[in-house]
Amino acid sequence: MKKIVVLTGAGMSVESGLSTFRDADGLWENYPVSRVATHEGWEDDPVYVNNFYNMLRKKLVEAKPNDGHRFVAKLEEQYQVTVITQNVDNLHEMAGSTHVIHLHGELMKVCSSRDVDNPRYQKTLGGDDLEVKPGEKAGDGSLLRPFIVFFGEGVPNISIAAEEASKADIFIIIGTSLNVYPAAGLVQYTSPDIPIYLIDPKPVMAAGSRNIRHIQKGASEGMKELCALLMKE
Numbered sequence: 001m002k003k004i005v006v007l008t009g010a011g012m013s014v015e016s017g018l019s020t021f022r023d024a025d026g027l028w029e030n031y032p033v034s035r036v037a038t039h040e041g042w043e044d045d046p047v048y049v050n051n052f053y054n055m056l057r058k059k060l061v062e063a064k065p066n067d068g069h070r071f072v073a074k075l076e077e078q079y080q081v082t083v084i085t086q087n088v089d090n091l092h093e094m095a096g097s098t099h100v101i102h103l104h105g106e107l108m109k110v111c112s113s114r115d116v117d118n119p120r121y122q123k124t125l126g127g128d129d130l131e132v133k134p135g136e137k138a139g140d141g142s143l144l145r146p147f148i149v150f151f152g153e154g155v156p157n158i159s160i161a162a163e164e165a166s167k168a169d170i171f172i173i174i175g176t177s178l179n180v181y182p183a184a185g186l187v188q189y190t191s192p193d194i195p196i197y198l199i200d201p202k203p204v205m206a207a208g209s210r211n212i213r214h215i216q217k218g219a220s221e222g223m224k225e226l227c228a229l230l231m232k233e
Contacts, residue, residue: 004079005168005182006072008130011200012219015066016091018059038151044112046143050132053107053146057130060089060107068174068219069095073147079170084186084232085159086176088148102159103182109147110137117156122147123209142147142222158182165189172226174219175198178212197226 035041036052057135065073071095075081075096083092083100088107092100110132112121119137125131136144149155161182165171165191177200178181187196188212192214196212198204215222 001078001080002169003167004075004081004170004172005084006075006081006165006172006174007084007176007186008085008092008174009163009176009183012052012068012085013063013066013089013091015068015177015218015220016063016089018063018091035149037148037152041154041166042145042150043185046113046145047134050134050144050146053148054131056107057125061126061130063089063091063208063216065091066220068223069097071220071223072174072229073097082164086162086182091176097212103149103155103157105146105148107146108139110144111147112140112142113145114138114142115146116138116147116153140145152202155182158185161186162189166191169194170230171196172199173197174222175204176200177204179204197225 001159031052035045036049042049069091072083076098081097081099083097084103085092086098086103088102088105090106090108108126109122109124112118115121116225121140132144138144165186168190170189171187173183173195178187178198179186190196196210196217198212199215199217199219201216201218215225217225
């Protein structure tokens with residue numbers, strides 16, 4: 001069975017009603033990166049940071065996977081599929097994808113602020129339990145914080161993602177450009193002769209001699225076109 005690796009970015013979830021961070025009307029317009037997505041911001045005002053992610057969680061539970069997510073999940077019927085996502089939502093899992101690697105953390109999880117990557121002190125929120133209260137602590141006695149990779153922090157899963165990319169027979173990029181890392185970096189780990197499909201409605205500068213096909217559509221329409229193409233192969 002051929003292996004497909006799918007790398008997704010913010011554009012994957014736009015059709016599900018989730019704002020991107022960097023676009024003109026994105027979240028960074030109203031919430032400074034330095035206050036909500038850096039370790040320094042956390043140290044300065046953990047309550048403000050937790051309230052920001054509490055708000056995002058409430059938006060996420062109202063969101064539904066779009067057809068793009070569902071088409072990606074459907075690939076598992078004929079391929080071995082690994083999804084590598086830069087998104088912190090859980091929409092790929094909700095759509096049915098069973099092997100998802102989160103590069104930037106998971107919004108529905110919280111963790112120790114002293115030992116972020118220790119699963120012993122991580123927990124998944126849901127149902128009526130979506131908020132971290134001021135002063136709420138993890139099992140190790142430190143303040144609970146969002147299980148999110150802040151700017152300047154290491155990306156623990158990047159080596160795992162690179163290894164998966166190196167095994168791909170087909171590589172698909174959705175909703176993130178080849179000029180933005182880690183997307184551009186992961187492409188370098190793929191075998192030079194495999195097909196690479198890039199789905200993004202915006203023009204993309206795909207430099208180099210790689211076999212890259214740009215489908216200039218949104219996630220749902222782009223994946224619909226790509227699935228039809230793969231069926232013919």
